[in-house]
Amino acid sequence: MMKERLIQQFQELFKGEGEIRSYFAPGRVNLIGEHTDYNGGHVFPCALTLGTYGIVRSREDRKLRFYSANFEKLGVIETSLDELVPDPKANWTNYPKGVMWAFEKRGYKLTHGLDILIYGNIPNGSGLSSSASLEVLTGVILKDTFGFDVSMVDIALIGQDSENNFNGCNCGIMDQFASAMGKKDHAIFLDTNTLHYEYAPVVLKDAKIVITNSKVKHSLVDSAYNDRRTECETALKELQTVIDIKSLGELTEEEYEAHKDVVKDAVRQKRAKHAVYENQRAVRAVEALKNQDVELFGKLMNASHESLRYDYEVSCEEIDILVDLAQAMPGVVGSRITGGGFGGCTVSIVKNDAVDQFISEIGKTYQEKVGHEAEFYVVDIGDGAGII
Ligand code: GLA
Numbered sequence: 186m187m188k189e190r191l192i193q194q195f196q197e198l199f200k201g202e203g204e205i206r207s208y209f210a211p212g213r214v215n216l217i218g219e220h221t222d223y224n225g226g227h228v229f230p231c232a233l234t235l236g237t238y239g240i241v242r243s244r245e246d247r248k249l250r251f252y253s254a255n256f257e258k259l260g261v262i263e264t265s266l267d268e269l270v271p272d273p274k275a276n277w278t279n280y281p282k283g284v285m286w287a288f289e290k291r292g293y294k295l296t297h298g299l300d301i302l303i304y305g306n307i308p309n310g311s312g313l314s315s316s317a318s319l320e321v322l323t324g325v326i327l328k329d330t331f332g333f334d335v336s337m338v339d340i341a342l343i344g345q346d347s348e349n350n351f352n353g354c355n356c357g358i359m360d361q362f363a364s365a366m367g368k369k370d371h372a373i374f375l376d377t378n379t380l381h382y383e384y385a386p387v388v389l390k391d392a393k394i395v396i397t398n399s400k401v402k403h404s405l406v407d408s409a410y411n412d413r414r415t416e417c418e419t420a421l422k423e424l425q426t427v428i429d430i431k432s433l434g435e436l437t438e439e440e441y442e443a444h445k446d447v448v449k450d451a452v453r454q455k456r457a458k459h460a461v462y463e464n465q466r467a468v469r470a471v472e473a474l475k476n477q478d479v480e481l482f483g484k485l486m487n488a489s490h491e492s493l494r495y496d497y498e499v500s501c502e503e504i505d506i507l508v509d510l511a512q513a514m515p516g517v518v519g520s521r522i523t524g525g526g527f528g529g530c531t532v533s534i535v536k537n538d539a540v541d542q543f544i545s546e547i548g549k550t551y552q553e554k555v556g557h558e559a560e561f562y563v564v565d566i567g568d569g570a571g572i573i
Contacts, residue, residue, distance in 0.1 A: 187238060187304075188573055191254070195240040195302045198252055198261070203242050206329065210322035210570035211236035212307040212314045213363035214396055214532050215523050216372055216387075217482075217489050218467030220497055222357030224417050225378040225432025226464030229471055230359055231387060232367020234567035237305035237318040241326050244298035249285075251278045254304040266295050271351050277303075280316055283351030284323035287343045293333050301326070308560070310402040312529025316352075317360035320344030321570045324365070329572060337569060338380065341365040355411045356525075367569035374471045378434055385471055387566055389479055392518055394564040395535045395543060397511070399503040400557060401528040410525055413456060413497065420448045420457035433460040455496040463492055483519025483534050487512055490521035499526030503555050507531045510547045515539065532564075 188207050195205060211232040218228035244250075247266040253259065262278050269286040271279050281303075285295055303322075307315040324340035327333060335343070344361035348354050358377055366373055371384040387394070421433055427447050430436060441461040448454045466485045473481035490508050494500040500508075504522050508531055511520035516539025523532040535543045544561045551559045 188240075191238055191240045191302060191304055194254060195242070195300075198302065199242065199250065199300045201242075205240060205242050207573045208239040208241065208322055208325050208329070208571065209236055209573045210239075210318040210325060210364050211367055211567050212318045213360055213367065214313060214394070214530070214564060215359060215363075216394070216532060217463075217470045217486055217521070219463060219489060219493055219521075219523065220413060220499065220526075221434060221460060221464045221467060222359040222375075222377040223355070223414055224421075224460040224464070225434030226460060227434070227467040227471075228359045228375050228377060229372050229385075229467050230363035230375075231372040231564075231566045232363050232569055233307070233313065234565045235307045235313065235562070236364070236567075236570075237303060237307065237315065237322045238573075239322045239326055240302040241330065242300045243330060244300060246298055248298040249278075249282075250298075250300045251281065252302045253277055254302065255309070266298055271353075277319070279352055280319045280347070281323040283347030284320050284344060285327065286351050287347040288324075288327055288333070290346075291343070293327070293331065293335075295327065295331060299326070299330065308398055308400075310529070311398050311400075312524030312526070313396070314360040314364060314524070316348065317344060317356075318364045318570075320347055321361055321364040325570045325572070337365040338362070340570075354407045355414055363569075365569050367567060369568045370566050372566070378432055385474055387474070388477065389534060390477070391538075392479060392534050392536050393540055394566075395533045395540060396523070396562045396564055397507050397531045397533065397547065398560040398562070399507055399528055399530065399551075399555075400559060401501065401503045401555075403501055403527040409499070409527060413499065416453050416456040417460055420453045423447045423449060423453075424457070433457055434464045436461045438462055438465055455498075459492045459497040463489060479518055479534065483517075486519030486521045486532075486534065493522055493526065497526075501527055503551075504528065504531060506554055507547065507551060507559065510550055511535075511543070514543060514546065517543065
């Protein structure tokens with residue numbers, strides 16, 4: 186098993202004695218409600234069984250020694266609790282260090298150092314939240330090691346804080362929340378405005394969720410992401426001159442249409458339209474799932490993609506190829522881009538008896554059109570982060 190293998194690797198690498206503890210935090214796939222989490226809207230993600238493992242032992246001094254089995258060439262990266270500042274040379278360790286920094290900022294005292302071995306099986310840069318899983322993993326490690334009284338929701342918020350203010354991506358709460366709060370076979374219907382949430386069983390009867398990884402990640406992802414946020418914030422300010430709202434997520438489609446002319450720029454209007462309509466779609470999709478109307482859920486997924494492609498403009502050629510192929514295939518209930526965008530993955534609902542064909546045909550055509558392979562994962566929905 187993975188855990189035993191990693192513990193053995195830990196012992197060979199760090200040597201020495203003392204209790205070793207093991208943790209896991211999952212990645213996530215969002216089913217619908219994209220780019221709504223920083224607009225006070227709803228999201229509907231679920232935790233994967235793919236994620237990040239951490240094998241940890243306490244130290245007596247204040248040193249931090251990190252090793253990632255995914256980046257073997259980087260070797261052991263050594264730092265200390267007195268050096269919790271972002272540093273490009275610190276590479277991936279900026280994520281756990283950011284979480285340590287965010288705990289200390291809240292007054293939690295990290296009283297001794299740690300040796301940490303990490304291994305993740307989420308493909309990096311695939312938009313399945315490998316970084317959020319590393320942040321949440323670190324939160325769980327610190328809670329357990331130092332006995333901190335923090336809830337899993339707090340751990341998600343601390344992870345987001347570290348990503349925003351230590352690692353410079355202005356992300357919303359969805360990814361960390363899904364990793365911390367996931368529940369096997371359920372998706373989380375989260376109102377990002379209030380953090381009120383509800384678990385919805387994902388019962389697709391005769392269908393499966395399939396993730397397709399385009400294996401492209403276009404540059405400037407973080408800056409384009411931050412630009413979208415700014416555009417929505419500006420549109421909100423313009424709308425606030427005529428209606429009393431705190432976020433775009435409070436608007437119905439009709440209210441938006443009635444007031445959209447105060448948004449003085451055509452691009453900003455499209456962005457705000459997406460935020461409003463996508464939020465309403467997420468609400469409707471969850472309702473459809475509760476009513477076991479998987480067909481309607483799929484239609485809403487398709488509409489979500491169209492909006493992300495043309496109004497929010499966070500898709501790209503490779504992803505559109507995957508979605509177009511999927512939507513045209515018999516047995517596909519719905520398909521859309523998932524996550525932040527500009528590459529990464531699509532999520533599709535595919536009838537059981539069409540899954541093999543989905544993988545082989547789309548795989549072949551994608552390879553011909555794009556020049557490299559796509560990867561496919563048939564999703565198992567797992568639990569949130571914890572000790573293993
Ligand atoms: C990224 C961010 C999330 C969310 C999605 C888009 O994954 O980290 O907070 O905004 O993009 O829905």
